[in-house]
Amino acid sequence: MIPRIALDAMSGDHGPSIVVHAAIKVLSEMDDLHLILVGDEVVLKSVLGHHSAKVKERLSIRHAGQRVEMDESPSRALRNKKDSSMRVAINLVKEGLADACVSAGNTGALMATARYVLKTLPGIDRPAIITGLPNMQETCTHVLDLGANIDTTSEHLFQFAAMGTVLTQAVDNLPNPRIGLLNIGQEEIKGNECVKKAAKLLASSSSINYIGFVEGDDIFKGTVDVVVCDGFVGNVSLKTTEGVAKMISHYVKQSFNKNLWTRFVALISLPILKNLRHKIDPRRHNGASLLGLRGIVIKSHGSADMLSFTYAIKEAIIEVQKNVPEQISHILDTLLSEKGRVE
């Protein structure tokens, strides 16, 4: 089966100019793939230009007349943008004409639309957003939820742990991923009631490799594979990560740009700085997954560049190949029967 991925081509800060070129790049690297650009047909054809000849059999265009704005409220987008590139791309997944969709659009609108159109899997109350962050072991630590849910119960955190287990098994090929619960201390007495109750649920499950509480700095140590938290905390932690990295990068540039001598040192340090940048390059981790839906939806960073967007497309391809939603359904069945035995 050749994966068919629908791309919301009007999405993100840069729209078609990024999405179309990312599509061409991925198609040039992979043979067995079909991509569908969703958006304004005239614009898309013009951006495609002479490229269309070399990819014509593996790339199609699906017209959509509207666009969801980056600051549009989810409810407005849902009500008024039924012909938006985002909505049409998700519809293609629902109708079985695409196996996954990728959008760099407004997260709230994407989640609301995907949830409305695709519905959640049986046993999942709330979908969650998950992404990978770099760590010191040169692997990747997945964190969820990143903002889809702001008031979560211990049961939701438990479901997030199950979904995170499946995703890292599929994407990182880890047979038994280590699951940690984000807290403000590692001792059992620490944290609020919701986190304590979730810890008990996780500890009693034989299908989840729960390793206990972890703290914010553990995300970057590589000693845990999936960090579970509510969406408010996860979103603040993700944005904090971006903020620290940007500040350090700002001061690196400033320090190496101070005068002629520092600029010379920068020049000879360039290969080292590039190697360093590669190790923590956020672009390599672009592509957050909306988990818990009856379909695969990948969210690219709104400011993603071309390279970055290709990683989001590749994330979608892996999830299609590994059939992540079905795997999630499967682990949920196991967990529910486990719970039946416990109760």
Next chain:
Amino acid sequence: MIPRIALDAMSGDHGPSIVVHAAIKVLSEMDDLHLILVGDEVVLKSVLGHHSAKVKERLSIRHAGQRVEMDESPSRALRNKKDSSMRVAINLVKEGLADACVSAGNTGALMATARYVLKTLPGIDRPAIITGLPNMQETCTHVLDLGANIDTTSEHLFQFAAMGTVLTQAVDNLPNPRIGLLNIGQEEIKGNECVKKAAKLLASSSSINYIGFVEGDDIFKGTVDVVVCDGFVGNVSLKTTEGVAKMISHYVKQSFNKNLWTRFVALISLPILKNLRHKIDPRRHNGASLLGLRGIVIKSHGSADMLSFTYAIKEAIIEVQKNVPEQISHILDTLLSEKGRVE
């Protein structure tokens, strides 16, 4: 008035070897100061050694026979460690024999003991922990609460904003500090009920310069002076910051240590890397304040080195000079009368 600061000399990962030398360093830099080392007299005298002669009039020792362990539960410390260096140091503040105390001990035990011995200020339901973090403007962004409170109401967040205002006015000499409320988006519709309600309370106050919602990355931009959040979120954000910084520092070392050539480049880059380190050196921001108490208590990082601990002592001195607890009482009176008018 000469500030008298009690130092919990047995606290932190390194105990007296760090605290005593930090005390000597600060005394050598400042004339009008009296420091009280609290802890095992025999140990302290032996660490002081020949230094005692040059500081003898400005340094005293107060014996305490116990020590609170780093992993001891707050309730156990409170019940069983009545002669601990931590408790005795706080008692000195209560008895008016010291104007402030500094400890690198267990945060939970320090907060519980300080709260029990000193009590909170009138109008303050819960004390909070605040610290400064570096930002891109080469100033410092204060964040509170960092873990003293895990279930906060909008009223608590409002009190944190008031305390943060006073602290930054005193410590950073900002007449009208910008206060932001940490959220997962800047639009008014974002966030949980508690944050939304706190936003309304803050917007209606004329004594607080409330600038609206901020996100995790705003902490490092220098566009807000005080970031207000509940202790769970604040603690995760602080630990995330530490984690990202450590990971980047790990990869910088690794990249510059790869082979002979990279080590040579590191050598000539050294002044630049040092300058860089200085700008984001967490040691310069050591010294978190426990705000809302009837006394000044400063928490040093447990792993603080000597230089780092001197910053915590200096934070205590500034807060004594500016009389922070009295200033907090004052702004609370104003806020309460404001609220009286509104209601």
